[in-house]
Amino acid sequence: MNPERIQDLFDLLGQVTGYIYPNEIEIHWSILVVVYPYVTGLVAGAFILASLVKVFKVKEVEPTYRLALLTALAFLLVAPLPLLLHLSQPMRSFEIFLTPNLTSAMAMFGFVYAWYLMAVLLLELWFEYRRDLVVLGKESTFPMSWIYRALSLFSTDVSDRAVAFDLKAIRMITIIGIPSAFLLHGYVGFIFGSVKANPWWSSVLMPIVFLMSAIVSGIALVVFLYMVLTSIRNQPIDMRCLDTIVSYLFYAVIVDFSLEALDFIHRLYQSEESVKILGTLITNKLFMSLFVLQILLGMIIPLGILVVARSRTFNDDMRKLLYFTSVILIQVGIFSTRWNVVIGGQLFSKSFRGLMAYKMEVMGIEGLLAALALLILPFVILTVFIRLLPTERMEDHVARTA
Amino acid sequence: MNKRQFLKGLILFFPAGGLTGVLASPVRGKETSGADKGTEASGAKTTQPQSTGAYDPERHNYGMGIEIDKCIGCSRCVEACKAENNVPQEPFFFRTWIERYVITKDREVTVESINVKSRGTRELAQDDREILRSFFVPKLCNQCAHPPCVQVCPVGATFSTKDGVVLVDANRCIGCRYCVQACPYAARYLHPETKTADKCTFCYHRVVKGLLPACVEVCPTQARVFGDLKSKASRLVRLMRMNKIHVLKPSLNTDPKVYYAQLDGEVR
Amino acid sequence: MRIPEQIQRLAIVTAVIIGGVLLVRFVLIPRSLISDDLHRASTVQRELAKPIKFAGSTACQDCHEDVSSRVRKGYHKNLSCEGCHGPEARHAENPMEVKPFAPRDRKFCPLCHGYDPSRPTGFPQINPTAHNPIKPCITCHNPHDPVPLTAPQECSACHAQIQRTKAVSSHALLQCTTCHSVPAQHKKTPRSAWPSKPDTRAFCGGCHGKEATPKDAPKIDMSTHGGRFLCWQCHYPHLPEGRG
Structure with a gap:
C-alpha cells in the first residue's frame, strides 16, 4: 500500500467519532460502487x-x-x-x-x-x-x-x-x-x-426501493435526452409525448417517495438496536446528501414543480423549462440515493458505537x-x-x- | 463484466491455467495422505517434526474460548499474531485486536481499541471513582459455523475447511470485498500487499501441526483457550463445561466458534 | 409453415454463442480451474506451507530444561517463553547463529504489570512512575522466577486497584487490616492462604451503629436499616457511597 494512502487512513482516524472496529477505518466500497x-x-x-x-x-x-x-x-x-x-x-x-x-x-x-x-x-x-x-x-x-x-x-x-x-x-x-x-x-x-450484518442495508424493501428509484431515474434520463436531442437537431418536441412521459415520471416519483418513507418510518418505529447510530448517521454524516440533496432537491422540489406544471396551464416553453429542471433535479436526487445507500452504509461501525469518515x-x-x-x-x-x-x-x- | 472482457481474460489466463493444472494434480493425490506437507513454497521449513500419522480434518472441529476475567490487555496476542501471520503493522489491519470497555456510574459506555492509538483520541477517563466496571475483550474472526462471508463470496475463494476454519484463497480472491461487508464482526480487511481479503485462520498452519495459535501460545494469563470441539477432553471443552458461555451477535445466526466466558452484555 | 428468416439468422448466432460457451466451459478450460475441491485443497496446502515464527514452549524445553523447570514452579508458570522473548522459531532451528531476544528494558514488564483499572482485580500491578523509578525490573526480580525481593509490605503491591479506589473514598484512612486479617503466608503464596473478610452485620455496626464510638462515621439504626441483608450487599466497603 502506498504511503500516501496510509497517511490518509491516519488522517481519517482523527475524524472517527465514538468507537469503530479497527479494520473498519478503510471504506471498501468507494464512489465507483455508487456509480454502478x-x-x-x-x-x-x-x-x-x-x-x-x-x-x-x-x-x-x-x-x-x-x-x-x-x-x-x-x-x-x-x-x-x-x-x-x-x-x-x-x-x-x-x-x-x-x-x-x-x-x-x-x-x-x-x-x-x-x-x-x-x-x-x-x-x-x-x-x-x-x-x-x-x-x-x-x-x-x-x-x-x-x-x-x-x-x-x-x-x-x-x-x-x-x-x-x-x-x-x-x-x-x-x-x-x-x-x-x-x-x-x-x-x-x-x-x-x-447483508444482515449491516442494518442500514438489511431490508426486504431494498430491492423494491432500488427498482422504483431506477424507474424514476431512467424515465427522467430519457426525458432529458429527448429534450436535448430535439434541440440539437432543431426538431419540434412532441409535447403530447413529453406530457405523457412526465405524468408517468410523476407517479413513479410518488411511489418511490412513499416506499422510501415507509422504509424510514418502519425503521424509526421498530427502533431496533441500531436505531441510535443510524439516527446520528443521518443527522450527522448524511445530512447534506440525504435530507438536502436526496429528499429536498431530488424529490420534494421536483414533485412540487411537476404538481404546478400539471395543475396549471402553462405554455409549451414554460412546461419544457419546468420539466427540464425537474428531471435534472431528479437525477441529482437519485445519485444521492445511491450514495446514501452505498457510502452511508459504510460510515457507521458494526459495533453501533461510532462513525467513520470517507475521503x-x-x-x-x-x-x-x-x-x-x-x-x-x-x-x-x-x-x-x-x-x-x-x-x-x-x-x-x-x-x-x- | 461482459463477454469480451471474459474472453480477453481467458486468453491471458490460458497458459497460466495449464500450469496450475499440472501443479494441482499431484496436490489432489496427497489430499488424503496427510495435509502437513507443503508442496509449494518449499522455502518454508517447520521446526516441528511431522505430526504422527495422517492428519484427518474430519476428526477435528476447532474453536476458541476466551475468559474475559483473565485478560489483562497486554496485547502480546496482537503482536504475536502480526508477527506470525505477516499482518501489516499499521493500526488499520488486524486479525485479532483487544477492546477496552469502561462503563461509568452514569452507565455511559466508552470503548477503545487499545491497539489503535490515534493522535486525535484523548486518553480515557482514568478516574477510578467514576468506573462502574471495566474490562478487556479480545476479538478475532469467529470462525462461524454458518459464515456470512463464505455465503457471499462470488468466486468461492473463501470457504470452511472440514475442521471448522474459514480460509481465504489468496490466489483467487478478486478483491470485491463483499465478504468484508458481510462480516458482522469486522474481522476481515484487505491486505495491502496481496490486495486480497485476509483474516484470522486460527493459525491453521500451526494447529494442524499440533502447535497452538500464536495468540494462544503467548497469552500470559491463559485468557485464550484453543481446542477441539470434537475432542472429549480439550481445554476448550473444559472451559465450556465450567462457564456460562456467550457468543457475539447471536441474533445474526452465524454460529460463532469463539466462545466467551463472563462476557458483558455491553460487548458488541 | 415456413420458418421466418429472422429466426434462422438468430438461431445460427445463438447456436454459435451457446456452442462457444459450452466448448470453452467444458472442453477448453482445464478442470483444475473450475474445480472447487482442487482449489480448496491447494489453498490448504499453501496455508500449511506458511512459515512458523513461534516455535512453541515444548521446543524451548528441549534445550533449556533448567530454565523452564524453574519457570514451571514460579508465578510465571503459565507463561510461554516466546511471550517475552518473541518469536524464536529461527533460533530453535539454528541456535548458534540466531540468538534469542531478551527484553531487559524497564518498559517491558509494565505491559502486563503496570496499573490499569481495566485489569482484573488481584492481578499484580505496580505504578511504574512510583515503583523504584529508573531501575530496570530485572535488577530486583528474576523474570524466570519473579518472587518479590521481600514479601510486599503494602497490600497495594498486588491490590493496586482496591488501594486506588479506597484512597479516594471516605474509608481512605482505614488500614486494610482494620477489616481483613492477613495470614503471613498470603504474602508469599497468595492463593494458598486467603485473607479474612468480615462476615456479620455487627462488624460494620461497630462503627456505623447508633451506639458506636467513632463520632465522624455516619450512623444508622442497625435494627431497622437494611432488613435481612448484609451491609456489603448494597455498600461497597472500598468505596462507600455518600462521600466518595
Missing part, C-alpha cells in the same frame, strides 16, 4: 419506459421508444466497468464465470447481466432495427453498408409479413424483458438488502475522475449509436424505393 447501481438503474428505468410503448400500447410515448432502448444499451455496456475497476484484483474477474459460488448474490451478476444484454436488450433492438438495417445496408456506401449488413445478420427480408413478425417478436421479448429489467435492478438491491480520492482508479469518466462514457457510446442508427422509424416510402 446508479447506471444499472438508468438501464432498467429506460427499458421500462420503452416497454410502455410495446406492452401497454401507450402510443404517445412512441417518439422516445428507440431512444430509450439505445440509452439502455449504452448504459448497460458501461455498467460492469465500475465493478471491474473497483476490484482490487481485476485481472481475476473471470473467476466469477469459472467457479461461481451459487450462494452468492454477487456471483449471479454475470448471468443476470448476460441474460439481460443478450436475451432481452440486443434481441429487442435487433428486431426493432432489422428492417431499417436492411434498407440502410442497401443505401449506404462501402464501409458503412457492410457494417449495417453485418448488424442485420445479413438478413434481407423486408416484406410486410416479415415486418409484422418483427413486431410480434418485439412484443414477446418486452413481456419477458420487463421482469428481466426488474430482476436486473432488484437484484442489485438484493446485494445490499441481504474520496480524486485522481486514483477509484476516484472522482474515474467516476466522472464512467458517467460520461455512456453518453459517448450513445452518441455513436445515434449517429449509426436512426432514432425514429424510417418512413415507409424510403423502404419501398430502396
Whole structure:
C-alpha cells in the first residue's frame, strides 16, 4: 500500500467519532460502487419506459421508444466497468464465470447481466432495427453498408409479413424483458438488502426501493435526452409525448417517495438496536446528501414543480423549462440515493458505537475522475449509436424505393 | 463484466491455467495422505517434526474460548499474531485486536481499541471513582459455523475447511470485498500487499501441526483457550463445561466458534 | 409453415454463442480451474506451507530444561517463553547463529504489570512512575522466577486497584487490616492462604451503629436499616457511597 494512502487512513482516524472496529477505518466500497447501481438503474428505468410503448400500447410515448432502448444499451455496456475497476484484483474477474459460488448474490451478476444484454436488450433492438438495417445496408456506401449488413445478420427480408413478425417478436421479448429489467435492478438491491450484518442495508424493501428509484431515474434520463436531442437537431418536441412521459415520471416519483418513507418510518418505529447510530448517521454524516440533496432537491422540489406544471396551464416553453429542471433535479436526487445507500452504509461501525469518515480520492482508479469518466462514457457510446442508427422509424416510402 | 472482457481474460489466463493444472494434480493425490506437507513454497521449513500419522480434518472441529476475567490487555496476542501471520503493522489491519470497555456510574459506555492509538483520541477517563466496571475483550474472526462471508463470496475463494476454519484463497480472491461487508464482526480487511481479503485462520498452519495459535501460545494469563470441539477432553471443552458461555451477535445466526466466558452484555 | 428468416439468422448466432460457451466451459478450460475441491485443497496446502515464527514452549524445553523447570514452579508458570522473548522459531532451528531476544528494558514488564483499572482485580500491578523509578525490573526480580525481593509490605503491591479506589473514598484512612486479617503466608503464596473478610452485620455496626464510638462515621439504626441483608450487599466497603 502506498504511503500516501496510509497517511490518509491516519488522517481519517482523527475524524472517527465514538468507537469503530479497527479494520473498519478503510471504506471498501468507494464512489465507483455508487456509480454502478446508479447506471444499472438508468438501464432498467429506460427499458421500462420503452416497454410502455410495446406492452401497454401507450402510443404517445412512441417518439422516445428507440431512444430509450439505445440509452439502455449504452448504459448497460458501461455498467460492469465500475465493478471491474473497483476490484482490487481485476485481472481475476473471470473467476466469477469459472467457479461461481451459487450462494452468492454477487456471483449471479454475470448471468443476470448476460441474460439481460443478450436475451432481452440486443434481441429487442435487433428486431426493432432489422428492417431499417436492411434498407440502410442497401443505401449506404462501402464501409458503412457492410457494417449495417453485418448488424442485420445479413438478413434481407423486408416484406410486410416479415415486418409484422418483427413486431410480434418485439412484443414477446418486452413481456419477458420487463421482469428481466426488474430482476436486473432488484437484484442489485438484493446485494445490499441481504447483508444482515449491516442494518442500514438489511431490508426486504431494498430491492423494491432500488427498482422504483431506477424507474424514476431512467424515465427522467430519457426525458432529458429527448429534450436535448430535439434541440440539437432543431426538431419540434412532441409535447403530447413529453406530457405523457412526465405524468408517468410523476407517479413513479410518488411511489418511490412513499416506499422510501415507509422504509424510514418502519425503521424509526421498530427502533431496533441500531436505531441510535443510524439516527446520528443521518443527522450527522448524511445530512447534506440525504435530507438536502436526496429528499429536498431530488424529490420534494421536483414533485412540487411537476404538481404546478400539471395543475396549471402553462405554455409549451414554460412546461419544457419546468420539466427540464425537474428531471435534472431528479437525477441529482437519485445519485444521492445511491450514495446514501452505498457510502452511508459504510460510515457507521458494526459495533453501533461510532462513525467513520470517507475521503474520496480524486485522481486514483477509484476516484472522482474515474467516476466522472464512467458517467460520461455512456453518453459517448450513445452518441455513436445515434449517429449509426436512426432514432425514429424510417418512413415507409424510403423502404419501398430502396 | 461482459463477454469480451471474459474472453480477453481467458486468453491471458490460458497458459497460466495449464500450469496450475499440472501443479494441482499431484496436490489432489496427497489430499488424503496427510495435509502437513507443503508442496509449494518449499522455502518454508517447520521446526516441528511431522505430526504422527495422517492428519484427518474430519476428526477435528476447532474453536476458541476466551475468559474475559483473565485478560489483562497486554496485547502480546496482537503482536504475536502480526508477527506470525505477516499482518501489516499499521493500526488499520488486524486479525485479532483487544477492546477496552469502561462503563461509568452514569452507565455511559466508552470503548477503545487499545491497539489503535490515534493522535486525535484523548486518553480515557482514568478516574477510578467514576468506573462502574471495566474490562478487556479480545476479538478475532469467529470462525462461524454458518459464515456470512463464505455465503457471499462470488468466486468461492473463501470457504470452511472440514475442521471448522474459514480460509481465504489468496490466489483467487478478486478483491470485491463483499465478504468484508458481510462480516458482522469486522474481522476481515484487505491486505495491502496481496490486495486480497485476509483474516484470522486460527493459525491453521500451526494447529494442524499440533502447535497452538500464536495468540494462544503467548497469552500470559491463559485468557485464550484453543481446542477441539470434537475432542472429549480439550481445554476448550473444559472451559465450556465450567462457564456460562456467550457468543457475539447471536441474533445474526452465524454460529460463532469463539466462545466467551463472563462476557458483558455491553460487548458488541 | 415456413420458418421466418429472422429466426434462422438468430438461431445460427445463438447456436454459435451457446456452442462457444459450452466448448470453452467444458472442453477448453482445464478442470483444475473450475474445480472447487482442487482449489480448496491447494489453498490448504499453501496455508500449511506458511512459515512458523513461534516455535512453541515444548521446543524451548528441549534445550533449556533448567530454565523452564524453574519457570514451571514460579508465578510465571503459565507463561510461554516466546511471550517475552518473541518469536524464536529461527533460533530453535539454528541456535548458534540466531540468538534469542531478551527484553531487559524497564518498559517491558509494565505491559502486563503496570496499573490499569481495566485489569482484573488481584492481578499484580505496580505504578511504574512510583515503583523504584529508573531501575530496570530485572535488577530486583528474576523474570524466570519473579518472587518479590521481600514479601510486599503494602497490600497495594498486588491490590493496586482496591488501594486506588479506597484512597479516594471516605474509608481512605482505614488500614486494610482494620477489616481483613492477613495470614503471613498470603504474602508469599497468595492463593494458598486467603485473607479474612468480615462476615456479620455487627462488624460494620461497630462503627456505623447508633451506639458506636467513632463520632465522624455516619450512623444508622442497625435494627431497622437494611432488613435481612448484609451491609456489603448494597455498600461497597472500598468505596462507600455518600462521600466518595
